[in-house]
Amino acid sequence: MNKQTSHPITEHIIQLLHLLQTNHIELNQILTDSRQTSLLSPEETRELRAVCGFLDEVSCGILIYQADDSHQTLYANSGLIRIFQCKSTIEFQEFTGNSFQGMVHPDDLNTVDKRIHVQASTEHDHSGCVVYRICCRDNSIRWVENYSHMIHCKNIGYFVCSFISDITDWQKQQQQQLNQALDKANMAAVAKNAFLTNISHDIRTPLNAILGFTSLAKNSLDDTENLTDYLNRVETASKKLLDMLSQVLEVTALSASDELTNVDCDLRTLSQEVYDFLRPHAQEKNITYTLDCTGIKHSGINADQEKLRQIMLNLINNAITYTQSGGSVFITITEGDELPGQEAAYYITVKDTGIGIGEQFINHIFEPFSREKNSTLSGIHNIGLGLTIVKSIVDKMGGTIDAKSVVDEGSTFTVSLHLHTQSLPDEDTKNTETVQPPKQRILLVEDNEINREIETELLERMNFIIDPVEDGYTALNKMKQASPGDYDLVLLDLQMPIMDGWQTASAIRKLPDPELANIPIIALSASIFLKDYQRSEACGINAHLAKPMNLPVLVDTIEKLTK
Numbered sequence: 001m002n003k004q005t006s007h008p009i010t011e012h013i014i015q016l017l018h019l020l021q022t023n024h025i026e027l028n029q030i031l032t033d034s035r036q037t038s039l040l041s042p043e044e045t046r047e048l049r050a051v052c053g054f055l056d057e058v059s060c061g062i063l064i065y066q067a068d069d070s071h072q073t074l075y076a077n078s079g080l081i082r083i084f085q086c087k088s089t090i091e092f093q094e095f096t097g098n099s100f101q102g103m104v105h106p107d108d109l110n111t112v113d114k115r116i117h118v119q120a121s122t123e124h125d126h127s128g129c130v131v132y133r134i135c136c137r138d139n140s141i142r143w144v145e146n147y148s149h150m151i152h153c154k155n156i157g158y159f160v161c162s163f164i165s166d167i168t169d170w171q172k173q174q175q176q177q178l179n180q181a182l183d184k185a186n187m188a189a190v191a192k193n194a195f196l197t198n199i200s201h202d203i204r205t206p207l208n209a210i211l212g213f214t215s216l217a218k219n220s221l222d223d224t225e226n227l228t229d230y231l232n233r234v235e236t237a238s239k240k241l242l243d244m245l246s247q248v249l250e251v252t253a254l255s256a257s258d259e260l261t262n263v264d265c266d267l268r269t270l271s272q273e274v275y276d277f278l279r280p281h282a283q284e285k286n287i288t289y290t291l292d293c294t295g296i297k298h299s300g301i302n303a304d305q306e307k308l309r310q311i312m313l314n315l316i317n318n319a320i321t322y323t324q325s326g327g328s329v330f331i332t333i334t335e336g337d338e339l340p341g342q343e344a345a346y347y348i349t350v351k352d353t354g355i356g357i358g359e360q361f362i363n364h365i366f367e368p369f370s371r372e373k374n375s376t377l378s379g380i381h382n383i384g385l386g387l388t389i390v391k392s393i394v395d396k397m398g399g400t401i402d403a404k405s406v407v408d409e410g411s412t413f414t415v416s417l418h419l420h421t422q423s424l425p426d427e428d429t430k431n432t433e434t435v436q437p438p439k440q441r442i443l444l445v446e447d448n449e450i451n452r453e454i455e456t457e458l459l460e461r462m463n464f465i466i467d468p469v470e471d472g473y474t475a476l477n478k479m480k481q482a483s484p485g486d487y488d489l490v491l492l493d494l495q496m497p498i499m500d501g502w503q504t505a506s507a508i509r510k511l512p513d514p515e516l517a518n519i520p521i522i523a524l525s526a527s528i529f530l531k532d533y534q535r536s537e538a539c540g541i542n543a544h545l546a547k548p549m550n551l552p553v554l555v556d557t558i559e560k561l562t563k
């Protein structure tokens with residue numbers, strides 16, 4: 001007997017064939033009378049029973065059939081008979097016509113037959129599997145996975161031995177996952193197309209306002225009242241444009257970054273700040289606007305304050321935006337049970353009496369660029385990224401977000417987070433911290449002339465003393481010639497000719513005088529991807545802020561670093 005595999009099950013099969021061969025038993029007899037063939041000695045009958053018993057125990061189906069054109073079935077174990085939903089060997093034999101062809105779905109037969117022969121003839125075990133459909137006794141069609149080996153017995157010829165597993169449920173699951181992935185991809189593609197169509201319109205709207213009101217302002221230089229109004233409108237439209245760009249960048253940055261920057265902060269103060277910040281928006285629409293923080297037991301928390309602020313800003317801003325004039329927006333921050341490890345559960349709930357969200361759309365509300373109505377229909381110029389950002393942040397913080405809504409009645413968004421609690425500094429400490437520090441001397445490094453001018457003027461108005469230079473090389477020379485105390489801080493653009501901001505910062509950190517080498521450095525740059533922040537950190541830059549300059553944030557950072 002010649003074999004091409006040495007799998008333990010195959011060994012049993014060879015043993016079985018050997019028994020039959022040495023006793024000249026009709027091979028197909030074993031199917032109908034596998035346990036009681038009278039031609040065997042009692043010892044051989046025991047051996048045959050043991051082998052058949054073993055093969056019946058195997059959970060997958062085992063089939064042996066002749067490798068000639070007849071494909072006549074020689075042996076099928078109980079596992080295979082079960083897969084075919086047959087009650088007995090005889091029923092299986094009748095149902096399949098006692099041949100391999102009778103088992104395979106007619107549409108798959110041709111390819112399956114060829115592939116199994118190729119597979120069975122290869123030298124290696126499990127050289128791959130063949131997947132095909134079978135027709136079962138109960139008329140169902142099931143998917144199976146088939147591994148085959150060719151076995152050769154002297155005098156009686158070649159046999160194919162197949163191990164067959166029912167993979168219908170797995171296949172269904174795979175198909176379902178595939179369909180879901182396809183649906184998602186289709187939805188994302190539709191959303192992306194809608195986004196691209198809308199964004200052009202939505203970006204042009206504030207741009208149009210900027211250009212239009214700038215032109216009006218130029219013609220109203222003597223009319224102070226109108227001039228102020230036009231400039232205010234230019235500012236509002238520019239902020240809107242910046243918001244849109246920030247959101248698009250935020251989504252990219254979020255998917256790239258896993259970092260959370262946890263700091264000790266006061267949840268009640270933070271909520272009040274966000275609430276106050278959006279109050280004018282609510283007042284414009286005459287919306288009843290309420291914040292309830294009475295449910296907070298521990299206001300001191302250790303968390304990523306900026307990310308928490310973003311969550312609240314987006315949810316509250318949406319609630320106001322999607323609520324008609326005269327409606328209501330309620331914000332409630334509550335604290336649930338205390339958890340082990342100085343943690344507590346916090347719930348941020350933003351409820352509105354606005355337009356609500358359709359049943360179908362609510363399932364896709366956190367997907368990027370998804371909007372229920374485009375800007376033309378809704379009259380609202382947003383881009384559909386706010387909730388995607390909120391969801392990414394909440395996921396990153398290990399929390400959950402839930403959206404409930406009824407069309408024309410309103411929506412409720414609830415964020416649940418587990419946050420570390422922290423005792424707050426007492427009032428005395430707070431008071432000493434708010435004492436005004438003296439104004440600082442800043443070496444401002446900025447290659448763009450307009451930016452240099454604006455930054456110098458805005459900072460000088462805040463009483464800082466500014467020494468502006470146009471590139472990193474000049475800045476480094478100034479630092480080399482400076483005495484300790486000449487400058488309190490370096491404010492550095494990053495993308496500059498000759499010597500960029502990162503090179504400049506690295507060179508400053510290597511200056512021989514330790515006081516000069518350790519001067520605080522703030523990068524103020526339009527390079528705001530994760531890799532840019534990482535590079536700044538590696539070059540010893542203390543803080544990296546985004547352009548356009550946010551003056552209060554910049555002043556706050558300067559004061560923190562020079563304290």
Ligand code: ADP
Nearest residue numbers: 318319322356371372382383384385386387411
């Ligand atoms: P957008 O920038 O369009 O507001 P979001 O991701 O914040 O993007 O919201 C996606 C969409 O979800 C919105 O366009 C709007 O259709 C819907 N939506 C979000 N919040 C509310 C809400 N409070 N009430 C009604 N619809 C909302």
